[in-house]
Amino acid sequence: MIGRITNQQQLVSAQRNVQTSRALLSQLQEQAATGRAVTKPSDDPSATASIMRVHAQQRATEQYGTNISDGTAWLATVDDALSSSEDILRKVRDLTLRGANEGTMTPATRSAIAGELEGLKSDLLEKANTTYLGRTVFAGSSSAGTAFAATPAPYTFTGAAGATVQRRINDSETVRVDVDGAAAFGTGTGSVFALIDNIVTDLTAGTDLSARIGQLDTHVSALTTQHGVVGTRYSRLQQAAQSNLTQSTALEAQRAGLEDVDPAKAIIDLKSQEVTYQTALGVTARALQPTLLSYLQ
Template identity: 30%
Template sequence: MRVTQSMLSNNMLRNLTSSYSKMGKLNDQLTTGKKVNRPSDDPVVAMRGLGYRMQVDKVVQYQRNIGEVNNWLDSTDDALDKVGQALHRTKELVTNAANSGAMTDADREKIKSELDQLRQQIQDTANTKVGDKYIFSGTKTNSPLHDKTITPPSTEPNGYPDLTDPNNAAFTSDININVFDGVELNVNSKSAELFKEIDDMFKSFNDPDVDFGAAIGKVDGMMDELLTERADVGARQNRAELMNDRLETQELISTKQMSMNEDIDFEKVITEMISQESVHRAALSVGARIIQPSLVDFLR
């Protein structure tokens, strides 16, 4: 086959274009630090990268969910702690009132007045909110557990919903938050019945014939139930912490896989860039010799 000057020139230009393209690709990799800057660079790496990136994003979302779980559980534990403090004070007052030899009727009325304030404090605690959601109202997060504006027959006289009514089943329903694939954590405390029982106990203190000696046992019983509820909340807090540790590990693993798939080895790419520049200079040098002769050169 006869090789003409135009064929040599075209081949030279094609090879130079290819060389420029390779250097451009290497330059893009050095600039971005990524092996692939468009799917056409390496479809397999690009598809794997999408999968790893989705995994990282999923883990980040689960970590945000864990933050919401901790917010609910920490607020619940704090509220129940305040109830416990109120019950401790209640026991002190009831024990003093049970001392018939040292207490006058006027003293007992003062104690009843403070007990009534403690009752109202616990009622307010029953309506604790996280953001705009009531945390002790089950799935009826828009409704307060204790509502002083509602009167019978809708609720009990003490302002708490009638939990034996099927229409109020939502007040004792679970709220679950997804924290991993197929894993949910219960974040609310179904303490509606406990708050109602505590309020009934305080209501009995207003009875003119109340036996404060027997009331000490009632207070102890409420404190035991409260401790049981707090232990359950604490167990869920520990599990949430374990899940958070697992998610942090998963984030590291997913990020490492994504980096190994996408990130370049700078030393390797720089070496390739230098080698390609040398090849390109050699091609330019040879090309200059190929296109140098002209018709005038042959006529000399």
């Protein structure tokens, strides 16, 4: 036996259909307004989880990009300081060679060369204490403010031994962005600064400077070696920057595929649903018009 469908049942069914149509219309309106396919987790729990994962990856990638930029700036500062230091030390070597030519040296000439050497030493010390954003680039993570102190002990290296400055460039790799000042310039009485002092003393006293040339060459070699290391790290950061950009682009495409709506499709779907909703309202209104018979039933 087939049961009779009452007006009340028809009303409930019609209301349910209208509410469903209205809810879908509201969802499509929100999607069109925001440009997002998923505006709240209940829209699509599975897609929401994927979107959250992509967002987390994007935040990490953005931070790596910041680290890479900062590390690149650090190494660019170090590179400039080392280039200038090498130039200064070559000038020191040239002056030392002139000073070693005792046959043409007069006291006035020696004094003039000694003065130039003192000035170059000050310039070199300034380069060794180069900073980036208030941090000394040759002193590791030290907060001393300078890498080398001229007083009280001669040219003491104030850097933090073994405490390097690292920048994470991806989830599995870091790159060192500072340089060991002790390896680049030497320390204490074995530093290049102390060597220049010794050259000045020998020059003033008329002592043979031939042996100092080889010592200077050793320090030039040390600077050149550290410069090469910096170049390798800088190249790695350039590669990392390109990879980071590629990863960022891929993640944004992935996010858009999960989260964004096609504007044209969203408008078409919205207009279609508006027609459906208006039709549902019209049909329901006509089908459920109250009559005297309806009340009697």
